[in-house]
Amino acid sequence: MTRVCLLGEPDVTLQYELLSRETAREALATYDISTPFENSVAVDTVSLGAAVSLCNDLDWYLVRFVDTALVLEPSVSTDEWLSRDLAERVRDGAVPPEETDQRLLVYGIVDGRPVEPLYVRRTQGERPTYDLRDVDETLVVRVSAAEFGA
Numbered sequence: 001m002t003r004v005c006l007l008g009e010p011d012v013t014l015q016y017e018l019l020s021r022e023t024a025r026e027a028l029a030t031y032d033i034s035t036p037f038e039n040s041v042a043v044d045t046v047s048l049g050a051a052v053s054l055c056n057d058l059d060w061y062l063v064r065f066v067d068t069a070l071v072l073e074p075s076v077s078t079d080e081w082l083s084r085d086l087a088e089r090v091r092d093g094a095v096p097p098e099e100t101d102q103r104l105l106v107y108g109i110v111d112g113r114p115v116e117p118l119y120v121r122r123t124q125g126e127r128p129t130y131d132l133r134d135v136d137e138t139l140v141v142r143v144s145a146a147e148f149g150a
Contacts (some may be wrong), residue, residue: 001044001073005081007114008039008059009065015041017065018058027057037139038113048073048091055084061110068114070141076100080140085147094146103148108135119148 015033018024019042019068031043051071055062062084063068070089072078072109076097082090083105089095102122107114108130115135120128130138 001046002048003042003044004051004054004075005036005040005042005070005072006062006066007037007070008041008066009067010039012039012065014065015040018061021061024061027054035108038111048075048087052084052088052091055087068141071077073097077142080104080142083141083143083147086142086144089144100142102147103143105141105143105147106130107139107141108133109137109139114139119143121148139143 006014008017015035015095028043031045034042036042045054049107051073055069069084070081071084072081073087073090076082076090080101083099086095086100090097090100096103104120104127105119105123106118106127108116116131116132118130127140
């Protein structure tokens, strides 16, 4: 199963915004919705292709209400998410899965909410420690070269 997690913009209630609109509600109707983080919506899809397709179907809403769209693809990593852009590149074969682990965006998690992302580069197989503040845990997202340099 490939998981899609949408992190809402700070000033919106993401689940309400998505489920109150017919097109988004219909796109999500076949999925069991969960909220792994505060102000998030997550669903399990059957494949990386289905996950990217769902994000594409919801694009109008993602632009308006979502801060970040993440994809967790077990064939790439069981505990590090892919950014939407990187997930698309892996699906399209533009980036091999084994080459996705160098550029990272690490969020601190405080009281169930992702906070203050930190861009880091994995060196010699080690991920630098999140040091922007004390956090309960971290959320690691693999990003594309274009996103890392932006």
